[in-house]
Amino acid sequence: MTTEIAIENIAQYVGQKVTIKGWLYSSTRKGKLLFMRLRDGTGITQGVAFRPEIGDELFETLKRLGQESSLIVTGEVRANDRAPGVPKGYEVNIESAQVLQDTQDYPIGLKEHGVDFLLDHRHLWLRSRRQWAIMRIRATVKRAIIDFLDSHGFLNVDTPIITPSAAEGTSTLFEVDYFDEKAYLAQTGQLYNEANIMAFGKVYCFGPTFRAEKSKTRRHLAEFWMVEPEMAFFDLDDLMAFEEAFVSYIVQTTLEKRRAELEVLERDVSVLENVKPPFPRISYDEAIERLHAIREATEDEELKELLKIEWGDDFGSPHETELTKQFDRPVFVYGYPTAVKAFYMEPWPGRPEICKSVDLLAPEGYGEIIGGSERMSDPDLLVEAIRRHELPMAHYQWYVDLRRYGSVPHSGFGLGLERTVAWICGIDHVRETIAFPRTLTRMRP
RNA sequence: UCCUCAGUAGCUCAAUGGCAGAGCAACCGGCUGUUAACCGGUAGGUUGUUGGUUCGAAUCCAACCUGAGGAGCCA
Numbered sequence: 001m002t003t004e005i006a007i008e009n010i011a012q013y014v015g016q017k018v019t020i021k022g023w024l025y026s027s028t029r030k031g032k033l034l035f036m037r038l039r040d041g042t043g044i045t046q047g048v049a050f051r052p053e054i055g056d057e058l059f060e061t062l063k064r065l066g067q068e069s070s071l072i073v074t075g076e077v078r079a080n081d082r083a084p085g086v087p088k089g090y091e092v093n094i095e096s097a098q099v100l101q102d103t104q105d106y107p108i109g110l111k112e113h114g115v116d117f118l119l120d121h122r123h124l125w126l127r128s129r130r131q132w133a134i135m136r137i138r139a140t141v142k143r144a145i146i147d148f149l150d151s152h153g154f155l156n157v158d159t160p161i162i163t164p165s166a167a168e169g170t171s172t173l174f175e176v177d178y179f180d181e182k183a184y185l186a187q188t189g190q191l192y193n194e195a196n197i198m199a200f201g202k203v204y205c206f207g208p209t210f211r212a213e214k215s216k217t218r219r220h221l222a223e224f225w226m227v228e229p230e231m232a233f234f235d236l237d238d239l240m241a242f243e244e245a246f247v248s249y250i251v252q253t254t255l256e257k258r259r260a261e262l263e264v265l266e267r268d269v270s271v272l273e274n275v276k277p278p279f280p281r282i283s284y285d286e287a288i289e290r291l292h293a294i295r296e297a298t299e300d301e302e303l304k305e306l307l308k309i310e311w312g313d314d315f316g317s318p319h320e321t322e323l324t325k326q327f328d329r330p331v332f333v334y335g336y337p338t339a340v341k342a343f344y345m346e347p348w349p350g351r352p353e354i355c356k357s358v359d360l361l362a363p364e365g366y367g368e369i370i371g372g373s374e375r376m377s378d379p380d381l382l383v384e385a386i387r388r389h390e391l392p393m394a395h396y397q398w399y400v401d402l403r404r405y406g407s408v409p410h411s412g413f414g415l416g417l418e419r420t421v422a423w424i425c426g427i428d429h430v431r432e433t434i435a436f437p438r439t440l441t442r443m444r445p
Numbered sequence: 446u447c448c449u450c451a452g453u454a455g456c457u458c459a460a461u462g463g464c465a466g467a468g469c470a471a472c473c474g475g476c477u478g479u480u481a482a483c484c485g486g487u488a489g490g491u492u493g494u495u496g497g498u499u500c501g502a503a504u505c506c507a508a509c510c511u512g513a514g515g516a517g518c519c520a
């Protein structure tokens with residue numbers, strides 16, 4: 001009588017006979033001894049086959065199995081410090097095995113490969129240890145996001161993906177044919193969220209979003225996931241306090257639940273352990289001063305050139321990177337110039353040239369993971385802003401209505417899932433944080 | 446759209462004007478503690494494409510194709 005187990009729970013079965021259904025990840029032969037690393041989707045463990053114990057026939061069969069062959073093995077679990085795996089330190093002494101398919105010529109070896117090759121084989125690449133760890137962490141981050149919001153009085157309300165016009169009037173969007181009318185894939189659900197909060201108080205949408213920008217960097221995807229919470233009766237200070245609690249919860253939950261995966265990725269978790277409130281808050285004005293000082297101090301001529309900035313300019317990626325290097329946790333930058341931000345942000349009282357916006361920049365060069373703001377609540381100012389940005393007023397009539405019927409101060413933000421996961425995992429490209437990335441040059445597999 | 450870099454065996458790379466090579470993977474054999482093992486052997490090539498320079502081009506030149514990194518824009 002054997003128990004079918006998941007490898008992630010193997011520690012509970014030391015001394016017991018178990019069955020594992022999975023795939024051969026790699027194997028090493030040593031004469032009469034055969035070490036088989038087996039994966040079942042929940043972890044990796046080592047199967048040990050000893051020729052005199054299992055007989056020549058089965059030993060020969062197992063010895064010749066190719067990488068990624070599918071099989072079912074049965075044997076006793078024992079603890080052994082030398083055994084590798086996730087979790088490590090356990091192995092199964094193979095007594096019997098059933099081969100479902102002997103795979104030969106699996107394309108992805110255990111040695112290093114180039115990005116182009118790996119992306120062409122993404123459907124198989126997902127099976128490798130690092131990718132497996134990243135996707136498990138992504139699922140945990142997603143779960144933490146939903147749990148936090150659901151337990152803080154938020155209602156999950158889905159927003160449309162097909163929209164009639166650019167919500168913010170800035171990005172390039174994917175065009176679709178909507179029954180002979182031009183429509184676009186949504187780049188944000190925010191405007192709809194603003195309608196929803198007036199009905200439900202606090203809401204969030206969480207889904208895929210689309211940008212047709214021809215961006216070709218480690219921080220960009222054409223299709224990515226964004227969670228957008230929106231809150232009625234929330235000002236900019238409330239917003240920052242909420243965001244830091246939210247991000248801290250996500251990071252601490254991941255640390256707690258995905259230690260083994262972070263270890264696979266060789267992530268320095270001490271950096272993540274710092275991610276607790278309060279986060280430093282600096283104004284845009286102060287950020288510009290800091291950047292000028294950094295620029296003065298650097299000897300690097302190239303960096304000096306990249307860091308050129310004047311009040312009123314938006315930050316580029318080099319600016320964000322240098323700025324975040326000064327802190328050991330995410331940093332808020334608030335009060336950006338109105339001119340570089342979207343039309344709907346509330347003006348700063350007494351300083352109309354800046355607005356009540358706030359971005360959260362992740363440390364270690366990961367850049368902006370959250371963009372948010374207090375939204376404009378005065379109907380007349382909003383109409384004026386829509387005109388100033390030359391947006392089609394007819395499309396925004398309903399949005400202005402929200403300020404005509406019971407307008408309240410309200411705020412919200414969007415958090416990019418892939419950038420957040422990349423930062424938590426400590427990996428250098430967002431394309432590895434989603435199962436099938438869509439980039440400027442890749443739509444397959 | 447612009448800038449930079451790359452393309453050679455299934456994979457990762459070397460060969461910079463003179464016989465196209467190595468490691469891994471594959472195949473054959475050996476080993477009772479492997480961890481991307483190790484040891485011996487076998488097989489594996491239209492050097493991204495087209496044109497040019499040259500006695501001779503993977504190497505130099507031009508155009509193109511493909512990919513990567515970055516800028517801009519953004520999460």
